[in-house]
Amino acid sequence: MNNRNMNWDTIKLFLALHREGSARAVANEHLLSPSTVTRRISELEDALDTKLFNRLPSGFKLTESGQELLLVALRMEADAYEIERKLLANSGIMEGAIRLTIPNHIIVKPLMESLSLFSREHSQVDLEIIPSYTPFDLNKGEADIALRIMLKGSSPPDELIGTKLVDVYSAVYCSKRYAQTQDLGNADESNWIGWDDESRYPDWVLSSSFPHLPIKHHINDPFMQLYAAKAHMGLVMMPCFMCDPEIDLVRIPPHEKWHRFDLWMLSHPDLRDTLRFREFRRFLREQFEENLGVWRGDNYCR
Template structure:
């Protein structure tokens, strides 16, 4: 008989492509993953993976067992969701995943307030850009900026929040220098994966051709505050920073819409319901800041 625990490790390696990545996902040691895979191979009498320099590749036997493993995972997740849905206590683990800027610059005070209201709920805030799989129960709640509603997975329950607008921002001191004539052109400060936007020439300030590239929002904002150039930011970051101001003549653009996402029966648990209701109210109160109408341009 196949042990689901062994299959879980097999599936993680098949999906991640390496033992190291699978171990990180499952939060276990590298050796534990190898031992579980070895147990499964011994039980089935077949080799599941071919060890290549580029990673772990499924053998023919591994391909055959992959579909069964996915079906076992789906059954296990459905059972766990039904059990979780009947959990009406206000204690236990609550994992929330969201983009780092939304956590740092918008919702962390609300998270702290919720944690104080419900001290028996263990909150784990996963501030990361890469998506977390709610179906696999890697988190209970995802807060995401969604650009196209049609891209939302059909198996997730979504609660729509306010639209998120963005603008082009510059340090007040740098704007003063440009207005005084001591600066002729200003550089764009961009995140590496985004690059300079197509509308980069918009606004009254002339821009230099050479950008300054960072790897994350935090570094981008620090460079912006230091007066290096201009950057595109969500209004909830740029408008709330007293050192920054919108570039004269630039327009606001929609970054997306905030959504609270939950999965299956999990959303019926009391701690998940309490949290989503609480954060939905907070987001409604932040609407002007999120859509850029909290200040006079």
């Protein structure tokens, strides 16, 4: 067996091809050409004297031998990430990278101003901000720290360090023109902008002040919902931190809001004592405490 073909870099390509099913997708991720990816996999197959993938029109699918190697490769991956975290944990200096993953709609002005302040105070730390609605796997080193919106009362995974930063409140909003020109008591004249709800009257509609209005539009993205509301397409149930600063939107009724979600900060236990991560977590806790009103919807003043 050729040990050169069994190194960790080759195994990473094997795992990536299993997960993506496409040599082109793996090539883009690893800054290689698709032909290089397939050549490296073929070399691995030659070294093991077995076929690892079936090449199908739908993509690469593991053979039975590939499934056997997958078990070994996943253990190698877990060991590699543990080694990386242990090395990071020994770093006692305020320099290096922090990979922070955040849901796209959380990246609002108060948070960006806080991150800018941290960057100015710690110029040797490089912040990599990864906006994504897909939860990143901290156990696999896909990010160092994650901010995640979770349903009120939920708990983070047991294997991660979780800190609840703030209660997140939501309210009902529409454009000023919509509120002035549409009869919100008339289901033939007014409507909700919904998410991916199957019912025209889901629970969150029935529990609102407008349970008689149907969902007419389905837009499963917070920013698109916000712009749809500004374009007078209907009412939205949205986080206060997104809609309160929008002067074109009004909250109806203005005094009503709901604690529907919590914002959590998650990190891996192995990074608990690494100086830059420890200081960054402390900094975020303090910043969210200073800006509680933004996330709780206390700053609305129309």
